[in-house]
Amino acid sequence: MSKLSPLVGSDYPFPPKPIVLSTQEKTDYKAKIKQLLIEKDAVLVAHYYTDPEIQALAEETGGYVADSLEMARFGRDHKAKTLIIAGVRFMGETAKILTPNKTVLMPELEATCSLDVGCPIESFSDFCDQHPDRTVVVYANTSAAVKARADWVVTSSIALEIVEHLDSEDKKIIWGPDRHLGSYIEKQTKADMIMWQGDCIVHDEFKAVALRDMKALYPDAAILVHPESPQSVVELADVVGSTSQLINAAKTLPNKQLIVATDTGIFYKMQQVCPDKEIFAAPTAGEGATCRSCAHCPWMAMNGLKAIYNALTDATGHEVDVDENVAKGALVSLDRMLDFAAEQQLKVKGNA
Numbered sequence: 001m002s003k004l005s006p007l008v009g010s011d012y013p014f015p016p017k018p019i020v021l022s023t024q025e026k027t028d029y030k031a032k033i034k035q036l037l038i039e040k041d042a043v044l045v046a047h048y049y050t051d052p053e054i055q056a057l058a059e060e061t062g063g064y065v066a067d068s069l070e071m072a073r074f075g076r077d078h079k080a081k082t083l084i085i086a087g088v089r090f091m092g093e094t095a096k097i098l099t100p101n102k103t104v105l106m107p108e109l110e111a112t113c114s115l116d117v118g119c120p121i122e123s124f125s126d127f128c129d130q131h132p133d134r135t136v137v138v139y140a141n142t143s144a145a146v147k148a149r150a151d152w153v154v155t156s157s158i159a160l161e162i163v164e165h166l167d168s169e170d171k172k173i174i175w176g177p178d179r180h181l182g183s184y185i186e187k188q189t190k191a192d193m194i195m196w197q198g199d200c201i202v203h204d205e206f207k208a209v210a211l212r213d214m215k216a217l218y219p220d221a222a223i224l225v226h227p228e229s230p231q232s233v234v235e236l237a238d239v240v241g242s243t244s245q246l247i248n249a250a251k252t253l254p255n256k257q258l259i260v261a262t263d264t265g266i267f268y269k270m271q272q273v274c275p276d277k278e279i280f281a282a283p284t285a286g287e288g289a290t291c292r293s294c295a296h297c298p299w300m301a302m303n304g305l306k307a308i309y310n311a312l313t314d315a316t317g318h319e320v321d322v323d324e325n326v327a328k329g330a331l332v333s334l335d336r337m338l339d340f341a342a343e344q345q346l347k348v349k350g351n352a
Ligand code: SF4
Pocket: 049, 088, 112, 113, 114, 115, 141, 200, 201, 202, 203, 263, 297, 298, 299, 300, 352
């Protein structure tokens, strides 16, 4: 397997912690945001990993909480002229690519993703050029430029099917950027894959030894794991799946206790769909822990009430713009996935 230098969490510049607001300030901002959403003909669309108060506000105001592709689809189909995308940069870009005629705003354009940052277009393109015989498949957590360089974009819930399909056509694959998700798919499909060595700083922190100890404390609990986690953690899972698949599993599993290895922001939705269950965060502590993310994405955490208010009052520095040619290229690889899903009658959900 050909590998580039692995990237580790400590290589990433972490954003500053969000400003903590008083209860009164929160109430005031929420009231102003509700009013501004109406005045500006805007809708708030939030990712499952944003803070619970942001997800609640999206729901209260007729917006939506979902994974990145469903966020983009909702925004495309909603009648509002302006979308406020509370998530990370690639989600705003995907929304803009699928909805070029709408204004797409983000509370923080600086909110990024370690998978996106760790896969710059120049070096990824060089990597692809070294293997011209391979089909380039990239995860949705990438820049528009990387999507445009790829042949296929995939989300975590359709990645297995698409790689299986490509393998059945004897295609050899370049996979990027998440090495853990790539290894999981390679193991499941036995496809010929070479990997870009990126990782998610949140999921990479889950620890198998500590998870085993936790399971011993709660023997009846089911373990739910997102496949961006290390293989040793995935091997302990009762269910491996995308955000939407994990929420669904939380609802349908008979277990009254759940240990969940993904961003704790997802607990808001899980608790909504199964209020009678106890949900525990999988451990990030233990031997080798750096715990810089502590199971909550620092970039998702940038989506605070003040930032949403700022975006709605002055779009300067908040509007997502994607170069027209790049957007055209990215749309080809995104559409390839959507067409495949439609043919297979699969629902494409579940990138981080
Ligand atoms: S949780 Fe991980 S994959 Fe999701 S946005 Fe944050 S760094 Fe990226």
